[in-house]
Amino acid sequence: MFVVYTTEDNLIRLCSEKENSWYKIIMKIKEVVVSTNNGDNWDTTNQLLQTLHRAGVSICTGDNDFINQIATNHPEYVLEDPCAAYLLDIDKEKAEKIQNKYGVICQPQTDDRNILTQEGWEIDTAACAQEQKSWKSFFAGHNCPLNSLVIIDRYFFSSEAGETIEYSLHNLRQILDALLPSSCPDNVIQVSIVFDFTKFNHNIDGRGYTLQTLAEKVNRVKRSVREYVYTLELLSINSNCYNYEDTHNRRIIANFSVTSALHKLKAFYEQNQSLADQYITFRRLFEKGLNEGDKSTAPAFSQAIILDKIKDIISTSKSTIEYACNGRVFAANSFEIQNRLLK
Numbered sequence: 001m002f003v004v005y006t007t008e009d010n011l012i013r014l015c016s017e018k019e020n021s022w023y024k025i026i027m028k029i030k031e032v033v034v035s036t037n038n039g040d041n042w043d044t045t046n047q048l049l050q051t052l053h054r055a056g057v058s059i060c061t062g063d064n065d066f067i068n069q070i071a072t073n074h075p076e077y078v079l080e081d082p083c084a085a086y087l088l089d090i091d092k093e094k095a096e097k098i099q100n101k102y103g104v105i106c107q108p109q110t111d112d113r114n115i116l117t118q119e120g121w122e123i124d125t126a127a128c129a130q131e132q133k134s135w136k137s138f139f140a141g142h143n144c145p146l147n148s149l150v151i152i153d154r155y156f157f158s159s160e161a162g163e164t165i166e167y168s169l170h171n172l173r174q175i176l177d178a179l180l181p182s183s184c185p186d187n188v189i190q191v192s193i194v195f196d197f198t199k200f201n202h203n204i205d206g207r208g209y210t211l212q213t214l215a216e217k218v219n220r221v222k223r224s225v226r227e228y229v230y231t232l233e234l235l236s237i238n239s240n241c242y243n244y245e246d247t248h249n250r251r252i253i254a255n256f257s258v259t260s261a262l263h264k265l266k267a268f269y270e271q272n273q274s275l276a277d278q279y280i281t282f283r284r285l286f287e288k289g290l291n292e293g294d295k296s297t298a299p300a301f302s303q304a305i306i307l308d309k310i311k312d313i314i315s316t317s318k319s320t321i322e323y324a325c326n327g328r329v330f331a332a333n334s335f336e337i338q339n340r341l342l343k
Helices: 008-015 021-029 047-054 064-071 075-080 092-102 135-139 165-179 211-225 299-317
Strands: 004-007 031-035 058-060 085-088 105-108 121-124 148-152 190-195 231-236 250-254 257-261 279-284 322-325 328-330
Touching: 004 008, 004 021, 004 064, 008 021, 008 031, 008 047, 021 031, 031 064, 047 058, 064 075, 064 085, 075 092, 085 092, 092 105, 135 165, 135 279, 148 165, 148 299, 165 211, 165 250, 211 231, 211 322, 211 328, 250 299, 257 299
Parallel strands: 004 031, 004 085, 031 058, 085 105, 148 190, 190 231
Antiparallel strands: 121 279, 148 250, 231 322, 250 257, 257 279, 322 328
16 A cells, blocks of 8 residues: 655654645555654654644654665665655655656655646547547656556457457557656566456467467567566466456556556557547546545555455465466466565
8 A cells, every 4th residue: 555655854844734735645544654753753742743643644663774775775675665655855866866766756855746646537439539549648648657567457368359469469568668667777667467368269370379378479579668677477367266356347557556447458459549439547546535525535545455456366366377477487376476566
């Protein structure tokens, strides 16, 4: 679940600014992690912190070293909590370097910008302009840092009449190219595709595909999209898996956004052709549900629930799941999930 890491002094400042979006987020999720001024305890004599605590917000301490290490010698530690925002006592240049390198939100603690509250969008593929009918167009301007991605669609590699496996690979290529940063250190980005190989209905030269054949094709797409090294794993979850029904909805979960499609994520093809009439929605984690009177569910809560369900399926039905990573198929029950969002 999303959380804010900051300093005790900055938390006091945020508590004095009730309309600050970071304060509203902390009040919504009822938790914040702070580096304290004295030992492992926050200042219980501070009236603003007392009021926050009485409002039901857990002020988590004891992570002084973790936060200080991120701000000094080990910025890579941010990947231990990839969905977090780090509002740290560092300058703008260093914060931007951490954010761009590791795909997390990292800002100087006095910087109140907040990409997470900016409104997303929804398109109707039956009504939108021709030039909007691609993942490149759809995700243009999403502007969210990214280090992890989970694509969930049982039928992503299946086909309706007249379609081929190339339709699936085209959409995968577009999604990755639209969302993954153009440059990144090796082994930061992690992508998982959750689908159902038993629904796979293609053949090659009159013979059925194996998962290995599919994994090799997907790996070629992966390597063609970016030059840096990143991980792409396939998880085939079938009807024998625990809570299989929880994979019904089609979604793309990133560490700071949730995208949903009513019908299918294999949504477009060449020449900006739409493959289904449907609504596709992009939401940042806190664009809804923060302001008084807004009864909307903050997308951050939906993100957490979806990921928890997938993690439950993996932990309960690991022996039933077929798995491949970077073009290599692993024997049942012998794999380890790589994606930090699913650990």
